[in-house]
Amino acid sequence: MIEITDITAPELAPYAKLTEAQLRSRIDPESALIIVESPKVIHTALDAGLRPVSLLMERRHITGDGAGVIARCGDVPLYTGDREVLRSLTGYALTRGVLCAMARPGLPAPDELLRVSRRVAVMEGVVDSTNIGAVFRSAAALGMDALLLSPTCCDPFNRRSIRVSMGAVFQVPWTYLEGWPERGFALLRERGFKTAALALTDRSLPIDHPAPKGEPRLAMLLGSEGTGLEDGTVALCDYTLKIPMAHGVDSLNVSAAAAVAFWELRVREGSSLSL
Numbered sequence: 665m666i667e668i669t670d671i672t673a674p675e676l677a678p679y680a681k682l683t684e685a686q687l688r689s690r691i692d693p694e695s696a697l698i699i700v701e702s703p704k705v706i707h708t709a710l711d712a713g714l715r716p717v718s719l720l721m722e723r724r725h726i727t728g729d730g731a732g733v734i735a736r737c738g739d740v741p742l743y744t745g746d747r748e749v750l751r752s753l754t755g756y757a758l759t760r761g762v763l764c765a766m767a768r769p770g771l772p773a774p775d776e777l778l779r780v781s782r783r784v785a786v787m788e789g790v791v792d793s794t795n796i797g798a799v800f801r802s803a804a805a806l807g808m809d810a811l812l813l814s815p816t817c818c819d820p821f822n823r824r825s826i827r828v829s830m831g832a833v834f835q836v837p838w839t840y841l842e843g844w845p846e847r848g849f850a851l852l853r854e855r856g857f858k859t860a861a862l863a864l865t866d867r868s869l870p871i872d873h874p875a876p877k878g879e880p881r882l883a884m885l886l887g888s889e890g891t892g893l894e895d896g897t898v899a900l901c902d903y904t905l906k907i908p909m910a911h912g913v914d915s916l917n918v919s920a921a922a923a924v925a926f927w928e929l930r931v932r933e934g935s936s937l938s939l
Contacts, residue, residue, distance in 0.1 A: 665726075668745035676743060678765045679720050684822055688768065696768035698821045700831075703729045706764045707736070708831030715767040716740050722747050722761040730762045737764070768821060771839040774812060774848075778855040781809035782881050782931050786841065786848070786859075788814045788897055789888035790918060796820050797828025798919035799886070804832035806926035811838040812848070812883075845897050857881045860929070861901040862921055863893050864914070868906040871928050876903045884925050886918050 668676070678687060678697050687697045697717060700709050710716070716737040721730045723744050734742060747761070778784065785808055790796055796818045803811055811820075817840075818825065820833045841848035852859060858879045862871075869875075876882055885901060887893030892915075898904055907916060907924050916924070 665742045665744060668743055668749055675718070675741070676720075678718075679743075679763055684819065688819065688821075697765050698768050698826065699823045700764045700766055701762070701823070701827050703733050703762050705826060705831040706733050706762065709764070709766060709834050710736050712769075712831075712834035714769055714834065717765045717767055718743065720744070720750070720763040720765075722750055725761040733762060733764065772837060774839050774841055774851055775855070777810040777812070777837050777839060778851065778857065783808055783926075783929065784810045784812060784857070784883045785922065785926070786812045786814075786852075786883050786885045787817050788844070788885060788893055789816045790886065791816070791818045792889055793818050793822045793824040794828050795889060795917070795919045796822070797825040797833070799922045800825070800829040800832040800836055800838075802919065802923040802926055804829075804835045806923065807930050808836060808926055811836055812841045813838065814844040814848075815840055815842060845894075845900060849900050852883050855881070857883045858903065859883045859885060859901040860903040860905050860925075861885045861887075861893050861898045862906070862925055863887065863898045863904050864906055865898060865904050868904045871905045871907050871925060873903075873905065876905065877929055877932075882929060884922075884929060886922055886925075889918055 678699060687699065700706050718741040719733065719737060720743045723746060726734065726744060785799070785803055787799065790799070800811065800820060813820070820838060826833055849859065858876065858881065860876045860882060862885065885893055885897065905925070907921060909915070915921070
């Protein structure tokens with residue numbers, strides 16, 4: 665247990681000074697970190713096998729909300745102080761007063777995920793960390809097997825994405841699809857996936873159309889917050905689907921649309937597939 669007296673100490677940099685890009689440390693991936701906030705989300709990360717590096721919490725949480733986290737994290741540094749001291753360190757009040765720096769986990773290969781999946785979501789150019797986190801939370805709740813992201817998407821291990829997802833980024837397997845879209849589509853087809861774009865076009869089918877719902881393996885494609893999926897991406901898909909709207913509303917936020925699609929196109933009870 666280390667009392668914080670110098671907020672400029674270098675060991676506190678992950679909590680206060682390092683940008684998301686610096687935490688990612690692509691030059692030295694062995695030292696890459698993520699910051700996880702609140703006891704509930706930290707426990708979810710620990711359950712998923714992530715390795716804690718250090719803890720930061722208000723003194724009052726050491727015997728309260730943080731006690732269980734401390735017990736599970738073993739012999740890692742625990743930095744502590746009063747609420748106002750920690751506010752001056754981080755710039756804002758801590759979420760439930762507990763933060764954990766963890767080693768950034770590696771990502772699986774796309775083919776490794778697709779081999780054992782029936783329902784996946786593919787995100788193209790989704791850059792808002794809140795939307796990324798919300799999509800992951802819906803994916804976990806509604807039975808998606810995996811998420812695959814184009815290289816232009818926001819990092820799901822971004823501090824805010826982790827918080828919004830309530831730890832679902834540690835529960836749903838995910839990775840990036842390099843060479844998007846051509847190589848990504850080739851891999852999806854190789855693994856027997858049909859593809860369904862969520863997009864408003866003249867040929868869009870309603871989301872409850874029986875054909876995509878009956879596919880043994882289906883990938884649902886979600887586009888960026890501003891323009892949606894690229895026209896070229898939509899053209900490569902087997903299906904184009906839309907969610908019928910009322911009151912003249914033209915579309916839903918990508919995270920809300922994802923939740924509707926995940927529920928409507930989920931694997932139904934009694935369906936089977938040999939993986």
